[in-house]
Amino acid sequence: MRLPDGRGYFGRFGGRFVPETLMAALIELEEGYQACKSDPEFRKELDYYLKYYCGRPTPLYLAGRLTKRLGGAKVYLKREDLNHTGAHKINNTLGQALLARRMGKSRVIAETGAGQHGVATATVATMFGLECAIYMGEEDMRRQELNVFRMRLLGARVIPVTAGSKTLKDATSEALRDWVSNVKSTHYILGSVVGPHPYPAMVRDFQAVIGRETKEQILESEGKLPDYLVACVGGGSNAIGFFHPFLEDEGVRLIGVEAAGKGLSSGSHAASLTGGSPGVLHGNLSYLLQDAAGQVKVAHSISAGLDYPGVGPEHAYLKDTGRATYVAVADAEALNAFVLLTECEGIIPALESAHAAAYLEQLLPGTSAAESVVVCLSGRGDKDVEVASKALEEVGI
Amino acid sequence: MNRIDQRFAQLRASGRKGLIGYLTAGDPDLEVTGALVLEMARCGVDMVELGVPFSDPVADGPVIQAASARALKKGVTLEDVLALAGTLRARTGIPLLMMTYYNPIFAYGIPKFVKTALKSGIDGVVVPDLPLEESEELCQAMETAGIHFIYFLSPTSSAERIVETVKRARGFIYCVSVTGVTGAREAISELGRKLLNRVGGFTQLPLALGFGISSPEQLIALGDDGDAVIIGSAIVKLVEAGGTTEEIINRVGKFLNDFKFIESFRS
Numbered sequence: 148m149r150l151p152d153g154r155g156y157f158g159r160f161g162g163r164f165v166p167e168t169l170m171a172a173l174i175e176l177e178e179g180y181q182a183c184k185s186d187p188e189f190r191k192e193l194d195y196y197l198k199y200y201c202g203r204p205t206p207l208y209l210a211g212r213l214t215k216r217l218g219g220a221k222v223y224l225k226r227e228d229l230n231h232t233g234a235h236k237i238n239n240t241l242g243q244a245l246l247a248r249r250m251g252k253s254r255v256i257a258e259t260g261a262g263q264h265g266v267a268t269a270t271v272a273t274m275f276g277l278e279c280a281i282y283m284g285e286e287d288m289r290r291q292e293l294n295v296f297r298m299r300l301l302g303a304r305v306i307p308v309t310a311g312s313k314t315l316k317d318a319t320s321e322a323l324r325d326w327v328s329n330v331k332s333t334h335y336i337l338g339s340v341v342g343p344h345p346y347p348a349m350v351r352d353f354q355a356v357i358g359r360e361t362k363e364q365i366l367e368s369e370g371k372l373p374d375y376l377v378a379c380v381g382g383g384s385n386a387i388g389f390f391h392p393f394l395e396d397e398g399v400r401l402i403g404v405e406a407a408g409k410g411l412s413s414g415s416h417a418a419s420l421t422g423g424s425p426g427v428l429h430g431n432l433s434y435l436l437q438d439a440a441g442q443v444k445v446a447h448s449i450s451a452g453l454d455y456p457g458v459g460p461e462h463a464y465l466k467d468t469g470r471a472t473y474v475a476v477a478d479a480e481a482l483n484a485f486v487l488l489t490e491c492e493g494i495i496p497a498l499e500s501a502h503a504a505a506y507l508e509q510l511l512p513g514t515s516a517a518e519s520v521v522v523c524l525s526g527r528g529d530k531d532v533e534v535a536s537k538a539l540e541e542v543g544i
Numbered sequence: 545m546n547r548i549d550q551r552f553a554q555l556r557a558s559g560r561k562g563l564i565g566y567l568t569a570g571d572p573d574l575e576v577t578g579a580l581v582l583e584m585a586r587c588g589v590d591m592v593e594l595g596v597p598f599s600d601p602v603a604d605g606p607v608i609q610a611a612s613a614r615a616l617k618k619g620v621t622l623e624d625v626l627a628l629a630g631t632l633r634a635r636t637g638i639p640l641l642m643m644t645y646y647n648p649i650f651a652y653g654i655p656k657f658v659k660t661a662l663k664s665g666i667d668g669v670v671v672p673d674l675p676l677e678e679s680e681e682l683c684q685a686m687e688t689a690g691i692h693f694i695y696f697l698s699p700t701s702s703a704e705r706i707v708e709t710v711k712r713a714r715g716f717i718y719c720v721s722v723t724g725v726t727g728a729r730e731a732i733s734e735l736g737r738k739l740l741n742r743v744g745g746f747t748q749l750p751l752a753l754g755f756g757i758s759s760p761e762q763l764i765a766l767g768d769d770g771d772a773v774i775i776g777s778a779i780v781k782l783v784e785a786g787g788t789t790e791e792i793i794n795r796v797g798k799f800l801n802d803f804k805f806i807e808s809f810r811s
Contacts, residue, residue, distance in 0.1 A: 439651070
């Protein structure tokens with residue numbers, strides 16, 4: 148059965164927990180998206196921009212030195228970091244901007260944590276001539292000044308969010324409030340597979356290009372499907388896009404890596420699936436970091452892109468059905484992988500993607516050279532060098 | 545008979561418009577909230593809506609967001625607000641509505657929530673992030689206990705949604721006067737009046753207009769449209785101004801008396 152169902156549910160997860168004012172917009176969006184999905188012209192237009200503007204297909208690169216260093220299965224990297232704007236985010240913003248244009252919306256808004264989704268949204272808004280406002284937590288704006296500058300240079304209005312924890316969670320709430328208020332003119336380009344239906348399904352579909360390309364590329368280089376796919380999970384858009392075309396290939400083990408921050412037992416982490424419980428936030432029912440009274444907790448991760456207390460409902464479903472496995476790695480392990488990948492391969496990964504790479508240290512010892520693992524390198528690390536240099540200094544590396 | 549239905553029956557008989565006052569429970573603390581509810585009842589407010597603070601109140605503007613954050617700092621939970629309602633119920637017959645986002649109820653558990661709400665004398669529950677499509681389980685459980693689940697309709701609601709909503713709705717319908725979040729606005733929006741007229745064409749249920757209502761002038765401008773108004777942020781703002789319990793109570797009481805003064809001319 149194809150999920151989600153008609154009500155936007157993946158098993159018991161998903162749905163549409165939003166104020167009545169937004170229901171009309173979500174229904175309009177769902178209809179607009181369905182129309183585009185079955186329209187070959189839309190697909191053609193999107194493919195055109197993915198190829199000539201983003202630079203797709205992104206390479207599947209055999210990380211030879213890393214493989215040698217770690218021992219065991221061959222390690223491939225799916226190079227989403229080579230996309231225009233430096234991460235997988237643009238796969239989704241391109242799709243949604245094209246959709247917004249078709250739906251006659253003149254303005255787009257988005258939330259952003261690290262600023263990658265904000266930059267990817269501002270980029271496509273500029274290219275398609277759409278007015279653009281980006282909500283960003285004040286705390287994140289301070290941590291990611293360079294991306295704030297980029298977005299402004301691209302003509303977006305960056306609106307600081309001062310409520311709550313002043314991070315991604317609050318930026319998302321504020322973007323939802325903007326959408327409630329300007330729903331006629333505005334499309335909300337949500338950046339991950341979270342939010343109310345149809346976002347988790349739509350963003351997944353736009354990101355599934357990652358998995359489709361990977362499948363084709365690995366069959367070409369290995370002649371068989373990979374044994375493992377490993378991707379980082381914050382909201383979970385790169386992971387779900389990467390996993391999705393492999394869901395029915397049962398021999399392919401799917402592993403999502405969450406941010407354990409300072410450690411799962413510290414309480415200071417962003418691991419909703421491995422350290423949270425089911426709850427409702429930002430329009431969907433999924434795993435959530437929350438206290439006993441149902442108040443949402445503030446997440447922590449060295450990686451701003453994983454710093455979110457919720458996770459996409461389809462991941463919650465894949466966890467419960469056992470089709471995917473979810474693990475968590477700490478800030479320090481991600482930092483090590485950040486250095487390792489740079490030293491071995493000359494590729495500086497985003498701290499988010501470094502979480503996925505970090506899990507290789509645990510995974511590879513149990514594998515054989517006849518096997519292969521593909522890591523989704525969701526973004527490049529240029530944005531993180533300042534945070535990383537400070538953190539590395541602290542631990543004396 | 546549910547106290548909400550009783551009150552609207554009385555209002556209709558007297559030709560008056562009802563006044564529903566909102567408070568974020570626990571701001572500045574639960575004791576003051578309790579005292580304010582009793583003051584509102586004394587001033588002739590028709591129903592009180594007790595807001596449960598939530599970490600991510602997406603339907604609320606800056607004033608209620610801030611109040612919610614203050615109450616959360618005090619550690620106020622859904623259970624605390626239910627307990628407050630219980631103590632108030634022993635002292636007043638005013639209809640009590642509880643406003644909460646869905647996650648605190650989800651975490652508490654629906655059966656336990658319904659049982660406790662019933663015991664606490666809650667008459668209606670308002671859940672801004674639980675639209676028609678997601679509300680069935682909670683709505684049925686509440687109605688079985690004789691507590692109304694209050695539905696929202698907004699200027700963006702289609703005719704189909706209005707029809708489906710009025711079929712399920714009990715007590716009254718919460719009509720959102722603007723496409724936006726809670727918070728005081730200068731004038732009654734045309735959208736709000738239009739919505740009242742549209743919804744009125746489909747149901748005999750009382751209609752309460754909320755979001756943006758903050759002045760007696762707006763009440764006058766509303767004329768015969770709608771059966772009640774809900775005042776939230778404007779009251780919360782007066783609570784936010786602080787001072788002693790007595791000062792807060794006097795400030796809120798004076799503000800509400802102006803509304804009651806207007807309404808007294810109708811009867």
